Amino acid sequence: MIRVGILGATGYAGAELARILSGHPEVDLTLLTSRQYAGKGFDEIYPSMAGVVRLTCSPNEIDLICEKADVIFMALPHKIPMSIAPELIGRGKKVIDLSADFRFKNIEAYEAAYQPHTAKELTEEAVYGLCEIYHEEIKNARLVGNPGCYPTSILLPLVPLVAEGLVDHSTIVADAKSGVSGAGREATLTTHFCEVQESFKAYKVAVHRHNPEIEEVLSRVAGEPVTLTFVPHLVPMIRGMLSTIYVTVIAGAGLKEIRECLNDYYAPHPFVRIVAENLLPDTRNVRGTNFCDIGFRLDTRSNRLILISVIDNLVKGAAGQAVQNMNIMQGIEQTRGLFNTPFPV
Amino acid sequence: MIRVGILGATGYAGAELARILSGHPEVDLTLLTSRQYAGKGFDEIYPSMAGVVRLTCSPNEIDLICEKADVIFMALPHKIPMSIAPELIGRGKKVIDLSADFRFKNIEAYEAAYQPHTAKELTEEAVYGLCEIYHEEIKNARLVGNPGCYPTSILLPLVPLVAEGLVDHSTIVADAKSGVSGAGREATLTTHFCEVQESFKAYKVAVHRHNPEIEEVLSRVAGEPVTLTFVPHLVPMIRGMLSTIYVTVIAGAGLKEIRECLNDYYAPHPFVRIVAENLLPDTRNVRGTNFCDIGFRLDTRSNRLILISVIDNLVKGAAGQAVQNMNIMQGIEQTRGLFNTPFPV
Amino acid sequence: MIRVGILGATGYAGAELARILSGHPEVDLTLLTSRQYAGKGFDEIYPSMAGVVRLTCSPNEIDLICEKADVIFMALPHKIPMSIAPELIGRGKKVIDLSADFRFKNIEAYEAAYQPHTAKELTEEAVYGLCEIYHEEIKNARLVGNPGCYPTSILLPLVPLVAEGLVDHSTIVADAKSGVSGAGREATLTTHFCEVQESFKAYKVAVHRHNPEIEEVLSRVAGEPVTLTFVPHLVPMIRGMLSTIYVTVIAGAGLKEIRECLNDYYAPHPFVRIVAENLLPDTRNVRGTNFCDIGFRLDTRSNRLILISVIDNLVKGAAGQAVQNMNIMQGIEQTRGLFNTPFPV
């Protein structure tokens, strides 16, 4: 059994980690930390967990963490992870960070979007934990930067096609839509039920911090700088993310080549499902699961490919992919503890 | 491994059975039937199941059913189960019926609420599958009538108190509220999104067919006829049921006796959780799980007890309790395959 | 034209007042105050109002208020209104207060539920603004205490029957359900979209502050002390309130007498609609309107009457009734500016 701790366990991503890890057959969940709720039972914060997760929240203390756990998930606000990670790594722990702190190789891009980086010595070693793409690198990682939810939903359909040169990567537009849980558990006017229900809106148009994260990965894959236009929207639902991606297809490539490329790339990876030709993805089909479903159509008049991907933003977009990273790092089957059957409704 | 078949697998209750049973460690799910979709892949009806449930829907043929499965779940419209069950039982199968056909001992009450009964010879033998209450009888049952969702949510809090004589069973009012999935998958104006969203209403006030079902069980427990006033309502959410039950407390009994009675009764039964004194049940705490959470308050001025229970209508109110019944019938731990961790949101 | 001001115009009730009054043909809306947003355009807070309500928020200053307006609506937190009202009344203004401060004649009951009362000299004069019940008193009022949303929905169906002696007023149970806007615009975990969506729960069981308000009115009508058991619930929708009320009918009275009593009582009052016999009220039928729809059924086995009423909690439950009060106080037709056609969906 792997002894596992979750730092920041009472936010939505942290609690989702607790959900998945408490049922993982190879995990001994030993530690949940929370600055705000230290000393309280986890099931006082989440009464759904009564009788299921019986831990008390601990403070975020390094010695305690190192004593209790060997694999550590950090579901903390950006900036805190980079202040803790060096010590944890130094003491031989494996770390999976759900913040943006270790997602970037390009520190300037990170610092432009976030703040000064205080653990630059670790960014080169850190592996970008997009499991299906960086599977090999993750195997030997000590430190994984778990991808953002938008980047996950946009990169999974694009990377194989960009790698194969089937699309013109200078023409990418990504129109993405997310459920409200992506905004976290903090009570704000933006997440007030009466402001969200019966409402649909765009936000951070073309300036979202996930933009440079996506571009860094696409540039690495393409071997040259890639920029894209990225617009996120808020959907009145708890979970789910759908990205509609527009990109021009290279002359000569058609639906057949696109399908083959995606099918081949994802054949070894059961969490990515290329949907049947007559279907289109729907966020409800992946709700509560670690799946990413991908479908597509070609607008033949403009030769514009329309890729559509769906994930559960809290699972494949956060906690589920984090556990998948742990599985790969520990040499376990990547689906272990994660392959729950989806809800029909 | 138990070979299991689901008749009527494409309705919501049937599909929920498929969800639970496909992940059950002691079950080999061998058969899904559907009149409407026979010949189609189950994942064509529920694309969420792609790569997870790989069965094709079969027609509802007795020989096929008996060849493929040893335990049979029937998620069929009322009336059909009683035409099939005698043959299945006769051929040595164990049957769990999710319809009302085998819930009643009082055939007159059944026929008044539903239609003429055509398999009366089996109703005496059939066991009412309210797991925590009829645990012993279920162990040896060949045929279980799985309780309705409303009866489950109303009987679990009431039965121990009525049995113990702590409440005046002539004063019961049950005000119940259900999510929309309880109405099934059929497309009707009543389940149209635009008619349900931003709407709340009562229906079948004091004439719902679950009324006599509840009364039959309460009367058996009380040892004399019990009637109650029961009003169901429709909540704009997919899953979840909450019942608010009003009943006068017997002189001398107070909160302490109520809590002890419920705690004692349910101590051996992990799926019923008596919530902490400072909390009240919320349907989201049991969503996607087989839990029934119960809380209560006493209006001391009127000596009226207010019991509040919540279940997921598709799990403890249907498919989950059906699988719990199977576990008990097969001598397996009752939580086997059912004890998933709840979602935090 | 009546010069009207709204104190506390940026909360949900205040903004709903602004919506109604800005379209009222006899009103000149001259003043909106807001402590938090003073100096900002009202349409900066509510962008929906761009081009429609062109006022800038002012601070809550007595001189300014008295200079600008002759009728003043107070949509302020409890306690503040009683500190302002005496001055406004003293300077000849008419005041409609949406808080609880002037709803009670029984000051002890008020102080037990809220806080010490600092303007007791006005409570005797203040009229309880339940328009259809206290129509005559309201005509000459200088100060109206606008009823709470729960009391409105519970009193309108009960008052005629209690007055007429058709029901046993010692047996009342009121099970009420409200949309989320009743909790106001403040961002709290309780109103967070992810905590409300796909959730249903009870709160403040038998201890809600609207309980004594309802009892004071019923006692006045009955001519003796009345207590009731009152349990509020939260529905995942923005607007709407449904109350299911259980009460034993007096021997000899039946559905015919109930219907006649309600029909007669509300014949002069177009905002109360007794629904057709074959129908039941639905909150969507009154959404965005000042209607209260009432339906009922009799459980003949127990002689228990089940009354069901629906209102829009922000309209008939708050701002709409407040404007109706103004109309009556000003001698205008009570439906003036309020009789908008309901939305079909």
Add this chain to the structure above:
Amino acid sequence: MIRVGILGATGYAGAELARILSGHPEVDLTLLTSRQYAGKGFDEIYPSMAGVVRLTCSPNEIDLICEKADVIFMALPHKIPMSIAPELIGRGKKVIDLSADFRFKNIEAYEAAYQPHTAKELTEEAVYGLCEIYHEEIKNARLVGNPGCYPTSILLPLVPLVAEGLVDHSTIVADAKSGVSGAGREATLTTHFCEVQESFKAYKVAVHRHNPEIEEVLSRVAGEPVTLTFVPHLVPMIRGMLSTIYVTVIAGAGLKEIRECLNDYYAPHPFVRIVAENLLPDTRNVRGTNFCDIGFRLDTRSNRLILISVIDNLVKGAAGQAVQNMNIMQGIEQTRGLFNTPFPV
């Protein structure tokens, strides 16, 4: 007073027409027809209308229609309007058709997307009722083809910029999102609450029938053939439509020119609001109103303009614009009967 009839009054668009027209100060609503509900009171179909709209549904008979009304709104399924319109026009009536039958000048495009056209003699005369764009033509029209909801939301932001030559009209991508009421009142699995709630999906990707409608108008404005890529999505809400439109800006044009162009174009038209620079449109800001709100951002790295527009699909996207057309045809102020104050929530 204008005598007005609505054909097909019980669908969502027809009922929304009834809502608006029953409160229109210059309209005498004399006729509601319904094939399905002829003979029934309109308030039996929509109980919200009890006491407000007192008409009984009539059958769809030409003589009756011509006798009762002078202006006729047709909210009927495509194909029926073109079989009725010639007779109505011939008898001197003014007709506003909400179907697609009279939206096209290019009959081939119509027939490819819909079916053979049987009233081609009228298509040349019919005016495309996009009020702010074809204001002058509408004034003298006898027959108006009321625009589709998606075309309205996509054309309003684009037309001024294409007309002015500020954008490269060969680069348009329109990613649109609609509430469920756009699918109509028919009960289907697609509109089942449990299939829509907590779900987000695309449909009819690049093949929606509104595509050629949009292209015909843009081509007329541009003076040369324009094609665009158009992808609609379904949002779990009743009302509202948001379109995110991506188009490359012509060299030399910037945010200032874009804003001036839109501001100038819509200065005379109060129903189109260009939102403040620091804001973005939200469907809730236009819910229940005839407004179209437009905002935009420029992705300077790619010179790609991102236009965002919102409408209420049942109002500006259907019934509201239809009434606006009637106002213009009758020489009434275009906002008459339509300028209701928006709901704050």
